[in-house]
Amino acid sequence: MNISQAAAASGISAKMIRHYEAIGLIPPAGRTAAGYRAYTAREVRILAFIRRARALGFPLPEIRALLALWSDRDRHSADVKRLAVQHIEQLEAKARMLTELASTLRTLADACSGDARPDCPIIESLVSGERPA
Amino acid sequence: MNISQAAAASGISAKMIRHYEAIGLIPPAGRTAAGYRAYTAREVRILAFIRRARALGFPLPEIRALLALWSDRDRHSADVKRLAVQHIEQLEAKARMLTELASTLRTLADACSGDARPDCPIIESLVSGERPA
DNA sequence: CTTGACCTTCCCATGATGGGAAGCCCGATC
């Protein structure tokens, strides 16, 4: 299977497949006589695994660990769970931060008349650092 | 005022002040005879404005627009509000996405025994793409 | 045997930030 077929089958772009190989996330693919990368169904499964982990928001370093756990027959599910829970906490922390920002800004926007006049609590807050009352 | 003093006064690192100048977010600072950048209180106020906008999660392109609106005496508060509301929606959309990811992953993690056995719904879901029942 | 689609590697860009090197400058101390 050529790289573009592996890309279509796995949902990872050819560009990224090469990149993952370059950074050692996946082992180097076999090559045809002409130097084309050749992929097996097994390798496509690995790529799809990576795609699903990315879709769950795992960064590549953590995916590296997940791949290692996947291929480790003697893994402890506790190790996988710990990784996942840690990641969940990071996702939730980021979400909370964004929600807080949005709510702060929403308060400012609600106080802004949004008409043709120049006076605007949003700008004023950025200028002074104070929240309007 | 030297760049490090402007940095301390504005809360923006000297590194970033130079960067903002390089990308044209702020006009080039004046220079002393020796070539050192010199900052006035006015420029520090601009930098603090940028810092506060960043703290609210505005990306630099939007901050560019906010700076233009700030210095525009004939601005319409509606323009500021539109920018802010658009940004709020982006923040909320991102937050929703992260929350969803966390909740999906939480379901998987809850189903994982987290002990010494290798069986793990998290890994299985990444392998098959199916959520365990 | 040409043509078009594919493959290869290599470089560059994103967005915001930081690290670090090489070299110049300023002020204070001896």
Added chain:
DNA sequence: GATCGGGCTTCCCATCATGGGAAGGTCAAG
């Protein structure tokens, strides 16, 4: 007035994950 520590300058590189594009080799169909 020489020296030294710290601050300033520019320039390059790194992050994280991804994509764009160029230059050149290869394959398959007409």
